[in-house]
Amino acid sequence: MILAMVLSVLVSSVHIPIEKAVTIEKNTLQQKEDWYDIKVEYPIMTSNEYGTYASQMNTMFHNKAKEHMEGSIQHAEVYRYLAQKRDAPLQYQYTYDITYNEKPLVSILYTHYELSSGPKDFSYHYAKTFHMQEGKELKLDDFFVPSSTFRTFLTKYVKSELNKQTDTVYFEQLESRPKFYLDKNDLVLFALPGDYVPPEEHAPHIRIPYEQLRPYLKEQYKSIFLSSMY
Incomplete structure (x- = not known):
């Protein structure tokens, strides 16, 4: 009895070493x-195991960053008069957080902040999740049976x-077309600005804890999300 309890404690405290999918x-x-201030951050990934796909992604990240920069400059030129009127530059910021980086998955949460043509500043999120081994971006349905x-x-x-x-205004979009990212313990759903989400909000x-998703996850994702401790 005592031996069983000791073994139970030992087993429950054993952690499987976490291996990062990529270095970032x-x-x-x-x-x-004088009339604008633009900053665009983007990741550069390296990986011995997933080098080919990481290189493809780096090209994509760089090209997207250039698009953000060029688009923001064009937008700022149109609304240059507002910067002069306010006596302050228009602001455009694109930042990101790596919310999940464990083999073979990488999840990135982007934040876009802007104080430009509108009367107030606003920000919103969008996200990307990649399966490095399979060389593809994942959709929400990909995780589930x-x-x-x-x-x-x-x-x-x-x-x-x-x-x-008491925030049901977002329900329709979260139900019909949710966006998502991964973090260590949870699948995280969110909505984009649009019909149901005013940009200023x-x-x-x-x-959603991975444990609660256990009955619906494909086996490969059970092994990824639910086997970090045993």
Whole structure:
């Protein structure tokens, strides 16, 4: 009896070593004039195991950063008069956080902040999640068994969480086309600005523990999300 208890404690405290999928460094494009201030951060990934796909992603990240910079400059030129009127430069910032980086997955949460043509500043998030081994960006459905009722579960879970926050204005978008990212313990759902989320508001991020998703996850993702401790 005592031996069984000791073994149980030992087993429950054993952690599987976490291996990062990639090594990430931050790169920044920045440009300033009297009427605008633009900063675009983007990741540079290196990996011995997933080098080919990491290189492809780096090209994509760099090209997207250039698009953000060029688009922001063009936007600032149109609204240059507002900067002169305010006596302050228009602000454009693109930043990111790596929310999950464990083999073979990488999840990135981007933040776009802007104080430009509108009367107030605003920010919003978007996200990307990649399977480095398979060389592709993942959709929400990719994590779940096709025949499972995970959509029904997600709908009920999101509605319950929003009701707690008395914030049901976001329910329709979170139900029909949720955006997502991964973190260490949770799948996180959120909504983009649009019909249901005014840009000046901050949509809630609904955190769903992986353990609660166990009945619906594909086996490969159970082994990734639920096997970090045993």
